Amino acid sequence: MAKRIVSLKDISKACGVSIATVSKALNDHSDIGRETKERIRTVARQMGYHPNAAAQALKTNRSNNIGVLFVDEANSGLTHDYFSHVLDAFKKKAEKEGFDITFINGDRSGGNKMSYLSHAIYRGFDGVVIACVEFSDPEVDELIRSNIPVVTIDHSFYNRISIVSANIKGIRDLVTYIYEQGHRKVAYVHGFENTAVTQSRVASFYKTLQDLGVSVPDEYMISSPYRNIEEAFKATNRLLDLPDPPTCIMYSDDFAAFGGYNAIRERGLRIPDDISVAGYDGIEIAKRISPKMTTIVQDTDKIGKLAAEKLIDLINNPKGTLIEQVVVEGRLEKGESVGRIKV
Secondary structure (H helix, E strand, C coil), X not given: CCCCCCCHXXXXXXXXXXXXXXXXXXXXXXXXXXXXXXXXXXXXXXXXXXXXXXXXXXXXXXXXXXXXXXXXXXXXXXHCHHHHHHHHHHHHHHHHCCCEEEECCCCCCCCCCCCHHHHHHHHCCCEEEEECCCCCCHHHHHHHCCXXXXXXXXXXXXXXXXXXXXXXXXXXXXXXXXXXXCCCCEEEEEECCCCHHHHHHHHHHHHHHHHCCCXXXXXXXXXXXXXXXXXXXXXXXXXXXXXXXXXXXXXXXXXXXXXXXXXXXHCCCCCCCCCEEECCECCHHHHCCCCCCEEEECCHHHHHHHHHHHHHHHHHCCCCCCCCEEEECCEEECCCCCCCCCC
16 A cells, blocks of 8 residues: 655645745745744654755755766676775765755667766756766766766866876885895786876886885786786796796785785695785785785775765865865785785
């Protein structure tokens, strides 16, 4: 049996006041006394009253709905460990502030020809958060250049608010720790995509070792897709087959590092006794494997919450919200997969 919808008329009858008074109380008008407001609101809650969303949107020109654009090349969706935690934190904060979350259709196949911007307009989103997309895509560019409030995650774009992880510092901390453990032959299976994240990490890798007086042979640098165990497995074998193989291999992310673990163990080698391994992101499973992975733990909760806070501020106060890049630091998890060697 369908649940009966409670109307303003029902509340007015229960409270013994006019419908106009109920409306003013629920909309916090100043010409209604505090005690009357509280009594009417209490009765409304007890009766299970919910304002009509469509009517609210017409009145306020707001939908209280935020769009999420999330399209990664591997089509891993919300199984993507890092971004799933970021977006979960974003969702919890946004919902706490009274906003619903809707994903913008990222499937460009089939008969769906609606652009990202068209979808956002069609849905009436108050704002959009963008994460893990190809920012050179013309449709992404069109959405970001529109008048819709936008916050980007892990990419700085035009005059938009961005929440980014401290990739340069993260790699510097990780490489410095590896160096302190005695390693001078360090390889890097880095991200394949030509993104700001990849560029920052690779540049920081080179710069840190350069500052430490360590050279990096070209054959020690291999590009491989993020979160791709099979390709990381192949890259690891290429490195181990070198006449002068590295003593430590860094990977673009913890998931890719599992491919390194597999390749090393398949050869009968031990981690970290025979060769060391380091990941990035600090996903939960990296803490559970043996040996526990050396990695940078990203503060996904803080990144997601900040993205929601900044976007909602922008929606509520478009002229008074500072357009800024907010950098969120991670922390080094020393783990057990990088061993100490004698220099």
